[in-house]
Amino acid sequence: MTFDVARIRADFPILQREINGHPLVYLDSANTSQKPRQVLEAMRLHNERHNGNVSRSVHTLGTEATTAYEEARAKVAAFINAGTPDEIVFTKNSTEALNLVAHSAGQYLALKPGDEIVISEMEHHSNIVPWQLLCERTGATLRWFGITDDGRLDESSLAELINERTRLVSLVHMSNTLGTINDLSRIVARSREVGALVTLDCSQSVPHLPVDVRGLGVDFIAFTGHKMLGPTGIGVLWGRFELLAKMPPFLGGGSMIETVTMAGTTYAAPPARFEAGTPPIAEAIGLGAAVDYLNELGMAEVHQHEQDITAYALKALADVPGVRIFGPATPEGRGGTVSFAVDGVHPHDVGQVLDALGVEVRVGHHCAKPTCVRFGVPAMTRASFYLYTTTDEIDALARGLDQVRKVFG
Structure with missing residues (x-):
């Protein structure tokens, strides 16, 4: 069109x-995008006609809400070319998504003194502070790329910065201050050489340009609904399913369990494992409507x-x-x-x-x-x-x- x-x-x-x-x-x-009528109307209609909790009721309203919630997940998965909707974890924002990776992937990697995490000077605080906290908990070392005078990542020390001690690299895809769209192909390739996981903060890129997670070749991306015509209170973590399935939960509670006894708990498969409690249902439906709107435009x-x-x-x-x-x-x-x-x-x-x-x-x-x-x-x-x-x-x-x-x- x-x-x-x-x-x-x-x-x-x-x-x-x-x-x-x-x-x-x-x-x-x-900072936050505005919302079209189509998103506002989708949320209004859900709250007026279909409001119910998800994944726990057999009555009509609960079934309608669950169907709409999972349809939104499928829309988001297709929007970024995820392998399956089960790779989409709904969070409350990018910040929570990045903290989830720092907590759960950090546990999965069993970080220890001598291990290293690499970020950059270009990051939003949401992609700095969780890694600093993880390093404080584990004794790992935080290192970072600098920024050139023209506002791009300084990759001059790439081979030294990402090395055999590097366990995880987390970088911004598009800077929220400089506007820089980072071509991360060399960094991703180097990370693969040393066996490091790669996370991208895509808060500014997913709303504004085509993003293909499988084409990027990374392990996790985070983005948020309110920057892409959707409501606040809904964000997304995409992760490779085989990694999500190995990671422990971030929060404990209802809906993230397989079974609970007084002696112990086993956990549901992803994405439910990472969606404890009642999720942001109307917000997810609003995000699905935002995806529809963006898809129509291209x-x-x-x-x-x-x-x-x-x-x-x-x-x-x-x-x-x-x-x-x-x-x-x-x-x-x-x-x-x-x-x-x-x-x-x-x-x-x-x-x-x-x-x-x-x-x-x-x-x-x-x-x-x-x-x-x-x-x-x-x-x-x-x-x-x-x-x-x-x-x-x-x-x-x-x-x-x-x-x-x-x-x-």
């Missing part, structure tokens, strides 16, 4: 809002639109005096996220002036403080785009930055 941004925007009620008397310009989709088309918008934004911001852009200077190998600084103006002040004009951006360290430290700034301003972003909105951002310069001299 033709990528008709005006028609797409009509599906998003919130985009009709005004902020401080100005049309809403929403440039914070890397992820290659979504990615191309964002490439066009990003190219336009890089040029527009480069033309604003005093603006320093972080990350790759061209849209190649870059997603729809542009972080920048305005000379002499704190990002919080930039954000406040832009908000007064109806332009919504994010300011701060973006849960990626080591990246800010690498580039010598305490914080950044970030504009992030999605399938509903227009060039007119980029123009509004550029005009807003001109106003920032006027206000702060």
Whole structure:
């Protein structure tokens, strides 16, 4: 189908809002995306007509809820080309998914002093802190890739960094601050040479470009619903089934068991093993509706639109005096996220002036403080785009930055 941004925007009620008397310009989709009517309606219909708990009732509502929940799992599996829906574990977000891997895969690997885990300076805190905690528990050592001046992973020490002591590598697929889309083929190949598992944080990539988990050749990926038109409270861990089947559970409770006695417990097969308690049912159904919406548009088309918008934004911001852009200077190998600084103006002040004009951006360290430290700034301003972003909105951002310069001299 033709990528008709005006028609797409009509599906998003919130985009009709005004902020401080100005049309809403929403440039914070890397933080959380907006939801189309189709997602909102799917969740409303479920709650009004089919609300019941899953995998534990034989009555009609429980059966309908279970069917819809498992249909959502199958949709997500197909969306990323998983081998089977049983490789899809629903979590509450990417953070929980990555913590699940750190906890359960960490136990499976039986890490000990002398073992090493490799990450990078480019990571979101959710892909740093769980590994630091795992190293504290096991005595393993955490090591990391640096970042080049143009915002890409520094692979110059690849062979030394990933070595025979490396047990697990966990990296971001697309940076939430720099917008960098990492080509991880060399890193994955090296990890395979030494027998290390590979995890990817795909929170920013799965919503914005075609992702084929089998093509990536990794062991786990994590992503979240609220960045891909879905609701908050639902995330996804994909893992190779043979690994999930060997890993111990992350949480204990109802629905994750095979049998329980007072003397001990045996666990259900994945994915149920990792979904203790009542799951986010309506949220999973909303995520399934979001997948339907993205499939209708086509992820290659979504990615191309964002490439066009990003190219336009890089040029527009480069033309604003005093603006320093972080990350790759061209849209190649870059997603729809542009972080920048305005000379002499704190990002919080930039954000406040832009908000007064109806332009919504994010300011701060973006849960990626080591990246800010690498580039010598305490914080950044970030504009992030999605399938509903227009060039007119980029123009509004550029005009807003001109106003920032006027206000702060």
